[in-house]
Structures are given as structure tokens and as C-alpha cells.
Amino acid sequence: MARRIARRQKHVIVFARSPEYGRVKTRLAREVGTLAAWRFYRDSTEALLKRLERDPTWCVWLAWTGGNRRGWPGGRRAIRQPGGGLGARMEHCLRALPPGDVVLLGSDIPGVTASHIHRAFAELRHASVVFGPALDGGFWLVGARRVPALPKPMFASGVRWSSSETLSDVVANLRVPYRFADRMSDVDHAADLIAFREQGAVE
Helix, strand or coil: CCCCCCCCCEEEEEEEECCCCCCCCHHHHHHHCHHHHHHHHHHHHHHHHHHHHCCCCEEEEEEEECCCCCCCCCCCCEEECCCCCHHHHHHHHHHHCCCCCEEEEECCCCCCCHHHHHHHHHHCCCCCEEEEEECCCCEEEEEECCCCCCCCCCCCCCCCCCCCCHHHHHHHHCCCCEEECCCECCCCCHHHHHHHHHHCCCC
């Protein structure tokens, strides 16, 4: 690893799928075409990573799944997501990093800026866990102080993933204090993509 990680450094994990043509943003692809969806995912994910990597406050990690890493440039801190369901994969990555506060976010929230991440870490001064609610009832970010350790279990069984009840199911099972960060929207449909483009590029 090229850069040394300071003790108790903050960590940001970007959950991403290898940008394999035809295997990313499949719901979006049904509306805008496979090529357009693939280009959007590849370009917006790389832009998000670069944007967050410019801030020296934290270490950025790419947590990837899929066939291989060829779609992402080398020299980046990376961990591979294990097998299993989404909750198990997120929990594994949240536990796997060196000491320090950690937040994990999806790669399909192109409007995220460093300011959003700073606000999420700020909420962890007052609670053990933070969530970034998504407009569809899920969450785009989850973070934890991990002091003395990550709450266990972080994601209990029975969560209705990819539904309007996802966030409410997760928080109902927590036994530690939690708070909420900014509410954001992902891009799963053509209307989402149009709305994002009308807002202008994120610097």
C-alpha cells in the first residue's frame, strides 16, 4: 500500500461493482440503453472516487464485486466484497478496515460531495451509527464509530432489502444510538438521470 494509514484514521468505503458492460445499472439500462447506462456508471463512479480522494481527512477504499478490477485504475486502496447477501457484505467491509470511524456508501449516488461525508462523520460524534436516508426508503450511506467495536449484529435477518422498508427494518433491529445524515437520491431510472444532469455536474 503506497500511503501509510494513520492510527484511527477515518475511512470511506465506496461499494461498487466492476464496470462490466451489460452487468451494471440494469434497471437504468432498460430505459436508456445498455451503453448509456454503462457509461454513466463507469464515469460517475470514477468521478465520485476521485472527488472523495482529494480530501485528506479520510482514507478512501474501493470495495468491489464482480469479475475483476480491470475497470478501475490501479494504485487505489481496495478490498473485495465477500459472497453473501448485501447486509453480510457491508458488515464484512465495515469490520475489515484498520481502526477509525468508517462510513460506507453506494457508488450510484453521483451527487455526493465531500461535504456530505463530513456531515455524516460529524453525526458519529453523537451516536454509534449514522445512516444517510435515500428517497426510496433505503439508505445511501451507513457509518459507525466502531468503538469499542462495530455493533453486532449490524444488519439482522429479516431486512427487506431494496424496498421502501429497508431503512426502517435496519434501525428497528439496532440496539445502539443512531442518527441520520443528509437525504439523497440514487440513479436507477431515466427520470433520475435527467434530474441529475439538470442539476449540473458535481465538482
